[in-house]
Amino acid sequence: MRPRVSVQDSALRNGNFSLRIDPVRSEDAGLYEAQVAYNMEVHSCQVELGIITVTLSPPSPVVENEPLLLSCNSSHRANLMEMHWFHNGRLVPTSGTFCPLHGALSILRPAMSDAGSWCCQLRYSDNEIISATYNLQILGFDGPTNPVVYAAAGSAAD
Helix, strand or coil: CCCCEECCHHHHCCCCCCCEECCCCHHHCEEEEEEEEECCEEEEEEEEECCEEEEEECCCCEECCCCEEEEEEECCCCCEEEEEEEECCEECCCCCCEEEECCEEEECCCCHHHCEEEEEEEEECCCCEEEEEEEECEECCCCCCCCCCCCCCCCCCC
Protein backbone atom coordinates (compact mmCIF):
# COMPACT_ATOMS: atom_id res chain seq x y z
CA MET A 1 0.00 0.00 0.00
CA ARG A 2 3.00 2.28 -0.08
CA PRO A 3 3.20 5.26 -0.49
CA ARG A 4 -0.45 5.72 0.58
CA VAL A 5 0.08 4.58 4.20
CA SER A 6 1.90 6.23 7.05
CA VAL A 7 2.38 6.01 10.81
CA GLN A 8 3.34 9.14 12.72
CA ASP A 9 6.56 8.20 14.48
CA SER A 10 6.29 11.22 16.81
CA ALA A 11 2.94 9.94 18.13
CA LEU A 12 4.25 6.46 18.98
CA ARG A 13 5.78 7.62 22.30
CA ASN A 14 2.35 8.89 23.38
CA GLY A 15 0.72 5.54 22.63
CA ASN A 16 -0.84 6.58 19.32
CA PHE A 17 -0.29 3.78 16.80
CA SER A 18 -2.69 5.10 14.17
CA LEU A 19 -2.33 4.05 10.56
CA ARG A 20 -3.20 6.68 7.97
CA ILE A 21 -4.31 5.67 4.47
CA ASP A 22 -4.56 8.46 1.91
CA PRO A 23 -6.25 8.08 -0.46
CA VAL A 24 -8.44 5.15 0.54
CA ARG A 25 -9.35 2.73 -2.26
CA SER A 26 -12.16 0.20 -2.50
CA GLU A 27 -9.70 -2.68 -2.22
CA ASP A 28 -8.49 -1.34 1.17
CA ALA A 29 -11.67 -2.61 2.86
CA GLY A 30 -11.08 -5.32 5.44
CA LEU A 31 -9.70 -6.16 8.85
CA TYR A 32 -6.53 -4.44 10.09
CA GLU A 33 -4.56 -5.51 13.16
CA ALA A 34 -1.94 -3.59 15.12
CA GLN A 35 0.50 -5.34 17.45
CA VAL A 36 2.70 -3.45 19.88
CA ALA A 37 5.41 -5.00 22.06
CA TYR A 38 6.17 -3.06 25.25
CA ASN A 39 7.88 -4.26 28.47
CA MET A 40 7.74 -7.89 27.40
CA GLU A 41 3.99 -7.64 26.71
CA VAL A 42 2.28 -7.71 23.35
CA HIS A 43 -0.84 -5.64 22.92
CA SER A 44 -3.02 -5.84 19.85
CA CYS A 45 -6.17 -4.32 18.46
CA GLN A 46 -8.24 -4.93 15.38
CA VAL A 47 -10.11 -2.38 13.29
CA GLU A 48 -12.34 -3.12 10.35
CA LEU A 49 -12.22 -0.58 7.54
CA GLY A 50 -15.46 -0.27 5.62
CA ILE A 51 -15.59 1.53 2.31
CA ILE A 52 -18.43 3.47 0.73
CA THR A 53 -18.20 4.89 -2.77
CA VAL A 54 -20.32 7.21 -4.87
CA THR A 55 -19.70 6.92 -8.60
CA LEU A 56 -21.01 8.80 -11.58
CA SER A 57 -22.05 7.33 -14.92
CA PRO A 58 -21.18 8.52 -17.46
CA PRO A 59 -17.98 9.88 -15.90
CA SER A 60 -17.41 13.64 -15.59
CA PRO A 61 -17.92 16.07 -17.14
CA VAL A 62 -21.71 15.97 -16.98
CA VAL A 63 -23.44 18.04 -19.62
CA GLU A 64 -26.70 19.81 -18.83
CA ASN A 65 -29.82 17.84 -19.93
CA GLU A 66 -27.90 14.57 -20.52
CA PRO A 67 -29.08 11.74 -18.21
CA LEU A 68 -26.76 10.57 -15.45
CA LEU A 69 -26.65 7.89 -12.78
CA LEU A 70 -25.20 8.37 -9.28
CA SER A 71 -24.42 4.99 -7.69
CA CYS A 72 -23.73 4.32 -4.02
CA ASN A 73 -21.99 1.14 -2.83
CA SER A 74 -20.70 0.01 0.54
CA SER A 75 -18.62 -2.89 1.80
CA HIS A 76 -20.99 -3.28 4.80
CA ARG A 77 -22.16 -6.91 5.10
CA ALA A 78 -25.68 -6.44 6.49
CA ASN A 79 -28.78 -6.17 4.29
CA LEU A 80 -29.52 -2.73 2.87
CA MET A 81 -32.88 -1.55 4.23
CA GLU A 82 -33.19 1.95 2.80
CA MET A 83 -31.33 4.57 0.86
CA HIS A 84 -31.85 8.33 0.86
CA TRP A 85 -30.26 10.96 -1.35
CA PHE A 86 -29.60 14.54 -0.27
CA HIS A 87 -28.71 17.47 -2.51
CA ASN A 88 -26.94 20.34 -0.73
CA GLY A 89 -28.27 19.00 2.59
CA ARG A 90 -31.92 18.61 1.49
CA LEU A 91 -33.70 15.28 1.05
CA VAL A 92 -34.34 14.58 -2.65
CA PRO A 93 -37.97 13.57 -3.28
CA THR A 94 -38.84 10.94 -5.86
CA SER A 95 -40.11 12.67 -8.99
CA GLY A 96 -40.06 12.43 -12.76
CA THR A 97 -36.59 14.01 -12.70
CA PHE A 98 -35.05 12.07 -9.78
CA CYS A 99 -35.67 8.31 -10.02
CA PRO A 100 -34.23 6.14 -7.23
CA LEU A 101 -33.02 2.73 -8.32
CA HIS A 102 -31.56 -0.02 -6.12
CA GLY A 103 -28.30 1.53 -4.91
CA ALA A 104 -28.49 4.47 -7.34
CA LEU A 105 -30.23 7.67 -8.35
CA SER A 106 -31.05 8.49 -11.95
CA ILE A 107 -31.26 12.17 -12.92
CA LEU A 108 -33.01 12.27 -16.28
CA ARG A 109 -32.41 15.91 -17.24
CA PRO A 110 -29.72 17.41 -15.00
CA ALA A 111 -29.82 21.21 -14.79
CA MET A 112 -27.21 23.66 -13.58
CA SER A 113 -29.16 23.84 -10.30
CA ASP A 114 -28.37 20.12 -9.75
CA ALA A 115 -24.66 20.86 -9.38
CA GLY A 116 -23.25 20.68 -5.86
CA SER A 117 -23.04 18.22 -3.00
CA TRP A 118 -24.91 14.91 -3.41
CA CYS A 119 -24.99 12.62 -0.38
CA CYS A 120 -26.23 9.05 -0.28
CA GLN A 121 -27.26 7.70 3.11
CA LEU A 122 -27.57 3.93 3.57
CA ARG A 123 -29.36 2.22 6.47
CA TYR A 124 -28.72 -1.47 7.05
CA SER A 125 -30.58 -4.25 8.88
CA ASP A 126 -28.19 -3.91 11.85
CA ASN A 127 -29.22 -0.18 12.08
CA GLU A 128 -25.81 0.95 10.84
CA ILE A 129 -26.13 4.22 8.93
CA ILE A 130 -23.39 5.07 6.43
CA SER A 131 -23.13 8.06 4.12
CA ALA A 132 -20.84 9.44 1.44
CA THR A 133 -20.80 12.66 -0.58
CA TYR A 134 -20.08 13.39 -4.23
CA ASN A 135 -19.51 16.91 -5.57
CA LEU A 136 -21.34 17.03 -8.91
CA GLN A 137 -20.23 19.52 -11.53
CA ILE A 138 -22.40 20.21 -14.56
CA LEU A 139 -21.39 21.93 -17.79
CA GLY A 140 -24.05 24.19 -19.20
CA PHE A 141 -25.28 27.70 -19.65
CA ASP A 142 -25.85 29.53 -16.39
CA GLY A 143 -26.78 32.90 -17.82
CA PRO A 144 -29.80 35.13 -17.50
CA THR A 145 -33.23 33.63 -18.19
CA ASN A 146 -33.94 36.59 -20.47
CA PRO A 147 -31.53 36.42 -23.45
CA VAL A 148 -31.49 40.22 -23.85
CA VAL A 149 -28.75 42.04 -21.93
CA TYR A 150 -28.50 45.82 -21.90
CA ALA A 151 -25.24 47.68 -21.35
CA ALA A 152 -24.35 51.32 -21.47
CA ALA A 153 -22.30 52.42 -24.44
CA GLY A 154 -18.65 52.54 -23.45
CA SER A 155 -19.05 50.02 -20.59
CA ALA A 156 -18.33 46.29 -20.44
CA ALA A 157 -21.02 43.63 -20.88
CA ASP A 158 -20.94 39.98 -19.76
